[in-house]
Amino acid sequence: MEYQILNKIEKPEDLRDLSFQELQLLAKELRHYIIQVVAVKEGHLGASLGVVELTIALHFIFDTPQDLLVWDVGHQAYGHKILTGRRNNFHTNRQLGGISGFPKREESVYDTFGVGHSSTSISAALGMALASRLNGNLEKHHIAVIGDASIASGMAFEGLNHAGVTNANLLVILNDNAIGIDPSVGALKEYLTKAKVGYKPKESNIIEALNFNYFGPVDGHDLEALLSILKELQQIKGPKFLHVITKKGKGLKKAEEDQVKYHAPGKFQPETGELLPRNSEGLPLKYQDVFGLTLVELAKENKKIIGITPAMPTGSSLKYMMKAFPERAFDVGIAEQHAVTLAAGMATQGAVVFCNIYSTFLQRAYDQVIHDVALQDLPVVFCLDRAGLVGEDGATHHGLFDLAYLRAIPNMIIAAPANEIELRQLLYTAQLGLTHPMAIRYPRGRGITNNWQVPFQAIEIGKAVCEKEGENLAILALGSIIKNAKLALEEIENEVGLYNMRFAKPLDETMLHNVFSKYKSIITLEDGIVSGGFGSAVLEFAAAHNYTCKIKCLGVPDSFIEHGKIDELQEIARIDVKSIVRQVKYLL
Missing domain, CATH: 3.40.50.920 (Rossmann fold)
Structure with missing residues (x-):
């Protein structure tokens, strides 16, 4: 495909001179370009495909980088990167020495806030808006783009709650596609689903109850509608909330049909979306699968076992437990603090709780680990997936700090298996009447042996x-x-x-x-x-x-x-x- 329009865009200012027809062609070219590059270089695909029109509309209407745009998590920011001067080196995305897979302040003036963990955008954009007002800049706009899975997090609610009483010049855009990495869960997701089909009685609008002007829902792939509503919102002061409905993976049929797999699909055929075969035959299982399959084995014999994950059933492989014992496995959404204290509450009632959280995400619940688990000496088992260096996701996702931040906590047992067999045996040991909290850390990726499913045998705590x-x-x-x-x-x-x-x-x-x-x-x-x-x-x-x-x-x-x-x-x-x-x- 010849990129007639995209190749002319070096910065957002360039696209503001385009006609509506040219903007539509730009959307087609941008989506095609993302698919072509990610098919070969890998990365996060579905989220960025879903916000192509929204990305173009935001940079067209608002005067970025003077107006400040914050992308929550950053999975959805590839189009933003390409339109803000990084088209020619987008092929280096997530590679050593190349551009980051997430927005990063030192990389571009258009990346106003570094992200990688979810639900930070509203608080960050609100902070920017309040600082702008103190600086006497009352005309600057501050926009947070957040997904429906991320807005259910406690931190996002804290930001909304504060923003509603500030009169700050803040626009929160909800990118609602009913899925984060796995399908979104919870009561708020059900509320948003009702809003999609027109069920939005004024008196029960949760956003307006928080003192936001609510607009939407709007079709996030209707460029004309987006341009119109954003232009209108540009003239309205105070906290505003725009509900945008998008489809994750939009424009690539396979990505639309299997949104979980195509969140970060690896290499694929760009024309068809067909995944290229990964020669995994004969290779050891991933550590996460050893965890997930072992937990199911243990849960069959131990009825007290419960599994918890904050929004990562596929990534953690708790999906096996959720399928085998749906009443004893819980996806609590992007809510690490809640996950930890929920586990603590369950442990007080004699449950054997395996709380599976990526090492980097447990950082978000440090107080709960100390105050709600360790201080009460509750035997919660923290299974820390992706411990250590994780690779292409970079600094926001490396699980490098857990040993240091957990070692300081009284009552905490910290184990690190050398291989999959030791992981299996540590999981077995942890459900044999554990009397203290325990963290078991293990890496991303595959193990080293195919013969991991050995008979269970307890490991003596603290024995080298x-x-x-x-x-x-x-x-x-x-x-x-x-x-x-x-x-x-x-x-x-x-x-x-x-x-x-x-x-x-x-x-x-x-x-x-x-x-x-x-x-x-x-x-x-x-x-x-x-x-x-x-x-x-x-x-x-x-x-x-x-x-x-x-x-x-x-x-x-x-x-x-x-x-x-x-x-x-x-x-x-x-x-x-x-x-x-x-x-x-x-x-x-």
Whole structure:
């Protein structure tokens, strides 16, 4: 396809000179361009296809970047990036050294707020609007574009609640497509569904009850209607709310039909949408599937087991539990704080609760972990998927901080399996009368063995395993990153000890006393932030017992790691095989 209009757009100002017919052609070209690039380079597809017309209309009507536009989460911002000077390097999206998959302030003046986690847009845009008013700029517009799954989050409600009493020049646009990554859930979703079919009696409009001027619902693919309503809203002061109905994956039939799979489909045929085969035959399962399938096995025998996920049943593989035991598995929507305290409430009644949350998203519920779970010493099991470096999603999604932020919490047990078999056995152990809260962290992606479905066997809490005895130097590894240590030792002639620590808390102090008594030098290895993590725990142990061995802590440095392939990022963090080899040889 020849991009007659798109190739002329270097900045939003360029599209403001286009006729309506040219804008319609631009929408067609922009959608085609997104499909062509993502088909080859991969990324988030469906969300951006759904807001092509809305993106064009917003940049046409409003004077961006003077008017401030905030995209919630950022899955929907590819069109925005292409129209704001990044068309020519859009092919580098999510690659090492390329542009981010999410809006990012240092990348462009048009990216007014960095995002990646959901439901932040309303609070951020409101903050901008209030600051603008204090600065005497009463004409500037502030727009938050938020999805129907994200607006159900507590933080979004907090922002709406505050905005309604401020008279701030704020426009909240609800991109309503009934799906986030998985289908949206909850009472608000049902309310919005009624609004779609015309059921919107004035007296029961929840948005107007919060002092917003409500407009809509509007067809989000009717460019003429969008331009008209946005032009009208441009003239209205105070908090405004526009309800826009879109279809996720619009313009690619396969993406419209299977919106879950085409949220981030991998490589596909751009003309047909047909997914290109991934040669996964014979490969180990993903860690998330080992979790999901094991939980179903356990739930068949233990009727007290309950599963909870905040809006990620597919991504976490809790979908297996939801299918097998729908009455005992809960998708609570994008509500991590609620998920944690809900789990705590269930635990008070004797339930064995497995709360599955991506490591990066548990950060959003830190107070609840401390106050509602750990302080009351409730045996909630946190299954932290995507722990460690996650790859192309970058800094907003790496699960690097859980070891450090959980280790400081009293009563908390922290485990990190070296492989899928240990994950399976830790899940089994966690439902055998656990008396404290426990976090089990495991990585994104596939494991290392096909024969993971072994008979259940309990693991002693706080017990490490010696993988290999050595002389002079020992590596203490935590979690699946131990595979890099094993590969590194294959390249080293000297006898180096290797220990699978399994637990960051409690540490196996008996093992550590033996190690510190035997070896002159020690390396700790973890796939997490090195400041305050597992290595720090070992240093604290050494200091407490007056050991004077050389200790080198390998982990992610005290900086935010950007996006790229996991092996590339491990090299940057110096926890890859070559870096371990270099460090061992240096210490020896």
